[in-house]
Amino acid sequence: MEIIRIPRIMQDTCKKYLLKGRSIGLVPTMGALHEGHLSLVKRARTENDISAVSIFINPTQFGPSEDLDRYPRDVENDIKKLRAQEVDILFLPDNLLMYPKGFVTYVEVTAISGKLCGAFRPGHFRGVATVVAKLLNIASPTRAYFGQKDFQQTVVIRRMAKDLDLDVQIVVCPTIREQDGLAMSSRNLYLDSRQRQAAAAIYKCLSAASEALRSGTASSAETKKIMREMLAGEPLITNIEYASVYDTNTLDEADQMQGEVLLAVAVRMGEVRLIDNTVVNL
Amino acid sequence: MEIIRIPRIMQDTCKKYLLKGRSIGLVPTMGALHEGHLSLVKRARTENDISAVSIFINPTQFGPSEDLDRYPRDVENDIKKLRAQEVDILFLPDNLLMYPKGFVTYVEVTAISGKLCGAFRPGHFRGVATVVAKLLNIASPTRAYFGQKDFQQTVVIRRMAKDLDLDVQIVVCPTIREQDGLAMSSRNLYLDSRQRQAAAAIYKCLSAASEALRSGTASSAETKKIMREMLAGEPLITNIEYASVYDTNTLDEADQMQGEVLLAVAVRMGEVRLIDNTVVNL
Structure with a gap:
């Protein structure tokens, strides 16, 4: 598994695969990987020549009073799990390379973003749409994989991809649950x-x-x-x-x-x- | 010159050229082409394997009291001029294919968009950033060409391309002037x-x-x-x-x-x- 930390290098690497006619499956995550994530990874591996996973705890989707600082981080274990899945590329960018000084551009999926979770987490889906647009532009995947557990997120991302003419297939995978039915998170x-x-x-x-x-x-x-x-x-x-x-x-x-x-x-x-x-x- | 009216076909056509290793130069315009536009077209032809021009009068960058309805339209003459320049592809999309029913996504380059022209044309640069993001995603050009006359537009677009990790070089070309110095527009x-x-x-x-x-x-x-x-x-x-x-x-x-x-x-x-x-x- 190749670990890439610099967006520009990730972009060049993915472009090279595309130029060789290889399909790329991307699984964007915030890490602390569980069976839900791994089900997406397995599907990405099955359906594409190259499987890529990103781990990036995206600050712009957390509100000022939310859990950004204490959000679970366990990159070492995440890497072990992804190696075991034989993932080809792990994209692990630094915050300052994703949001460098002077960053001011945001993608807004109006109408949908203010409902359900959006009503309780103002700005959350703006952050999600922005970072996913960036990740899709960096990795230019053939397919990108998201869990149904975050249903509104999948609606926002599908709408954004369609509206901005992103050439990617958004694949939504079933929620994975614990024995007692609790959705993995x-x-x-x-x-x-x-x-x-x-x-x-x-x-x-x-x-x-x-x-x-x-x-x-x-x-x-x-x-x-x-x-x-x-x-x-x-x-x-x-x-x-x-x-x-x-x-x-x-x-x-x-x-x-x-x-x-x-x-x-x-x-x-x-x-x-x-x-x-x-x-x-x- | 191939004339393409459907975004999806434009996207597939451009992808095919890219897969063959050809570079694409895109000149986004709103038509009524003058020597200023043609200077961009010439440069795009010189610097790329494939030259593409888009003509689309983008409704989302006009305010409700602005000149969308009377904005000059002269597609027939535009086509003649572009043929004379031996442009490879003219992208001439329909409004309903660019902004289909249910369209709700906008790109906002905050901080810069409200200044200068933005203070007098609220929402203008949101419309510009959105349509340029779409055009760049549709044509996936190696380079995109803009005139310096719209200086703020070039700053907004450069910022957006950088912030959203669009893999394109934004080329800004000198303003072309009439004999008495009036900038062509x-x-x-x-x-x-x-x-x-x-x-x-x-x-x-x-x-x-x-x-x-x-x-x-x-x-x-x-x-x-x-x-x-x-x-x-x-x-x-x-x-x-x-x-x-x-x-x-x-x-x-x-x-x-x-x-x-x-x-x-x-x-x-x-x-x-x-x-x-x-x-x-x-």
């Missing part, structure tokens, strides 16, 4: 053992809501009620930021219960913020 | 014959200010005064939007009179807005 490391157990309530809520919708007996409003009641029943969940049924494209609350709908949840367990979702085909 | 077509004659005052003002600076006798404030007085002396100039000495990087008014400084002017002659500039090396 680097932020799960923040949970103490009681919180960790209680966090299973999120998946239980999504499963119950999904079943209610599929049975055809629950309206959108009733499904939302089921979701909120189940989450409110778990005392360690200290706040429900959102929990409802949404249109998978606009991310507005859905009232038409047909085709694909999104069930999505964001909760707080004390300081820790957890999100999860599932898509139901009706 | 598609908007000169708006001028009646009296206004056209009076418009030469802009270049005279830049020349005088440049001479004053070079002589070493004039301070920044004195130079600004000379500029504004000369422009105010022309009765057909109905408004001076800005006229002063600026830092070529930050576009703030310069007080340090050393190295490169920018003399820049924007005036109104009735409905018509004209800009011009010159860079002085001290």
